[in-house]
Amino acid sequence: MRGFPDLPPIWWLGSVLAIHGFSRLAPGLHSPNVFFDRVSWVLLAAALFLILWSGVWFWRKKTPIEPHHVPRALIVEGPYKLSRNPIYLALVLLTLASALGQGSLLGVALAVGLWAVLDRRFAAVEEALLQRTFGAEADAYLAKSRRWL
Helix, strand or coil, rough: CCCCCHHHHHEEEEEHHHHHHHHHHCHHHHHHCCCEEEEEEHHHHHHHHHHHHHHHHHHHHHHCCCCCCCCCCCCCCCHHCCCCCCHHHHHHHHHHHHHHHCCEEHHHHHHHHHHHHHHHHHHHHHHHHHHHHHHHHHHHHHHCCCCCC
């Protein structure tokens, strides 16, 4: 799709809109309950915290946050000690929160699908860029940290 903004938030938005669209089109396939609703709020809060915490580190290191831009710094602090891709993890958690809040098993499948897209289309590519840009320093970070959790 020429001209389509191929960005993780766009993929996330598409998955969330699909979850809500399916809940409207086929309400019988969804069964929200109080437990999953509460879990969804916890996931939402955790995801928003991860995004903000990660964003602070991009700002502190003065490096671009946009995918596929050449980084000016290797971020290994803060949330990047827990995951090499905390923002992408947060987008998956937001999708999962939406799915659970709607009581949507299909939404859970969409969260898994989003994870696969983010893993292959963005995380793997960005890690290769880190290796080209930072060499042995990136290799050491990639070896000691996990891509997701």
